[in-house]
Ligand SMILES: Nc1ncnc2c1ncn2[C@@H]1O[C@H](COP(=O)(O)OP(=O)(O)OP(=O)(O)O)[C@@H](O)[C@H]1O
């Protein structure tokens with residue numbers, strides 16, 4: 001098996017009261033070591049739930065079927081049944097790094113603690129260097145850090161045990177453009193050093209500007225609509241939803257998407273994008289992923 005992350009046929013349901021949130025439905029996603037895959041889609045489509053699944057941090061009562069296999073140089077395991085991998089083989093870079101840091105302690109003491117917890121070979125100075133922080137920054141307290149610096153500290157912590165898989169869930173929201181580019185560049189460097197990086201983001205503009213993603217996966221209402229090499233997906237989307245997302249960008253005409261995303265509670269069992277774009281050839285009725293070369297897209301099938 002190739003090193004990295006392999007999500008197969010993943011379906012996640014989360015109970016709320018007597019109803020079920022369709023958080024992921026039939027998701028297939030490969031993130032080989034050495035690459036960055038960006039997972040994009042509107043708010044509430046299930047991106048963070050996918051991150052939580054990979055981190056084995058789903059809410060109590062969630063049901064999971066399918067597999068989420070991580071392959072490192074040493075071992076292969078399914079996160080839905082294994083233990084002891086979090087922070088070690090699979091690490092999370094959270095959205096608001098600052099809120100994950102303890103306000104009363106220096107960055108150095110928190111990084112040292114993370115390193116000690118994993119018995120990792122690294123030092124806080126080495127980690128700081130990897131993420132472009134000066135040694136003096138390590139003696140600061142969290143409130144003294146800019147948003148971009150806090151995000152780099154979070155990345156340093158994630159790198160403590162040299163994880164094979166890095167999941168970054170909206171790591172650049174609330175950062176200015178320079179800080180966004182810096183953090184994205186660091187994630188790219190992690191992949192170039194051999195990690196499998198799953199980057200969850202709203203921010204297609206930054207993906208276009210920085211070209212850091214190898215592949216893009218587009219999610220809508222718990223399903224993947226399209227996956228493929230980043231440049232192909234951005235230049236020539238195969239699914240209506242991807243095209244509509246891109247057309248909404250300032251650089252591409254700013255045409256708002258029609259309607260709004262559905263609640264994921266008790267969704268029907270098929271792709272529902274036709275509710276927003278009734279003439280879509282891809283949606284409405286049973287759908288499957290169709291693969292053409294390096295690309296896949298969801299479309300209607302006759303069953
Ligand atoms: N702990 C939870 N318990 C129940 N439902 C949840 C829980 N977390 C998320 N959900 C539901 O799962 C669905 C997907 O949410 P998720 O947070 O994965 O979206 P997202 O794509 O990450 O959106 P955003 O871009 O806003 O972060 C939503 O309908 C949300 O209400």
Ligand code: NI
Pocket residue numbers: 047048049169170
């Ligand atoms: Ni999210």
